Amino acid sequence: MTKTKSLVITGLLIALSFIGSHITILGSIAFDSLPGFLAALLLGPLYGAAIGLIGHMLTAMTSGFPLTMPLHLAIALAMAITMLGFGYTYKALKDKATVTASLTITGAVGILLNGPVSLGFSMGVLAFMAGKEAALGLLTLLPFLILASMANVAISIILFKTLERVWLRTQ
Numbered sequence: 001m002t003k004t005k006s007l008v009i010t011g012l013l014i015a016l017s018f019i020g021s022h023i024t025i026l027g028s029i030a031f032d033s034l035p036g037f038l039a040a041l042l043l044g045p046l047y048g049a050a051i052g053l054i055g056h057m058l059t060a061m062t063s064g065f066p067l068t069m070p071l072h073l074a075i076a077l078a079m080a081i082t083m084l085g086f087g088y089t090y091k092a093l094k095d096k097a098t099v100t101a102s103l104t105i106t107g108a109v110g111i112l113l114n115g116p117v118s119l120g121f122s123m124g125v126l127a128f129m130a131g132k133e134a135a136l137g138l139l140t141l142l143p144f145l146i147l148a149s150m151a152n153v154a155i156s157i158i159l160f161k162t163l164e165r166v167w168l169r170t171q
Contacts (some may be wrong), residue, residue, distance in 0.1 A: 001170070010047055013039050017055030021062050025148050032059040032087075036083045037110060037156035041168055045087025052079035067126075074125040078118035086110040086153075103161075107153045114149040116142065 001129070013035035020031035032055035040048025056079040060072035089109045093102035118141055127135035 005170075006047070009043065010039065010051065013047075013051050014054050014058075017051055018058045018062075021055065023061035024059070024063070025144055029150070030059045031152060031155075032151040033079060033082075033114060034156050036079065037086060037153055038159055040083045040087030040171075041090055041106075041119070041156065041160040042163065045084045045091065048083035048087045049080040052083035053077065055079065068127060071122060071126055071162075075118065075122050078121045079114070082110065082118060083112040085113045097169060103157050107157055110153040111146065111149045114152070115146040118139060119145055 016035040017032045020034055022030070024030040033052055035053030036048045038048075039051045053076045056076040057072065058067075060067075060075070065072050086106060086109055090102060090106040093105055096102070096103070109142050119138060123135040123138050126138060
């Protein structure tokens with residue numbers, strides 16, 4: 001794929017992240033990560049990481065940075081790491097396991113990284129900034145983060161499988 005084509009598709013997925021940032025659960029949990037997950041599968045982990053980071057910052061911006069700018073920067077970094085882990089897991093498994101197994105394991109990794117692991121990282125940053133009690137308050141978001149992660153990952157995998165044949169023909 002040409003560099004220009006990759007950049008155009010990246011721009012489109014960033015725009016879709018912005019649109020997804022307006023489809024929210026509890027104000028700040030959104031469908032901004034779906035394009036990042038899709039990019040990690042289609043374009044590769046680095047593209048997914050960039051889109052995940054930018055997507056979260058768009059969500060934080062449109063919701064008024066409810067958790068403060070430094071914490072949202074930490075969450076955006078966690079999103080980038082999530083997309084790297086998700087994308088590299090798929091790359092490692094796609095030729096070693098069945099399609100179903102590789103996407104199931106990759107999906108589970110994405111959900112774990114985007115939910116509990118990212119939340120733990122964010123709690124650590126918030127504990128440093130505002131104390132342990134404030135950080136523990138973030139635990140109330142865990143069930144919603146897991147559900148949102150499941151939806152974002154599942155839809156991205158469905159879209160990936162739907163687009164995969166066409167995608168391979170255009171490369």
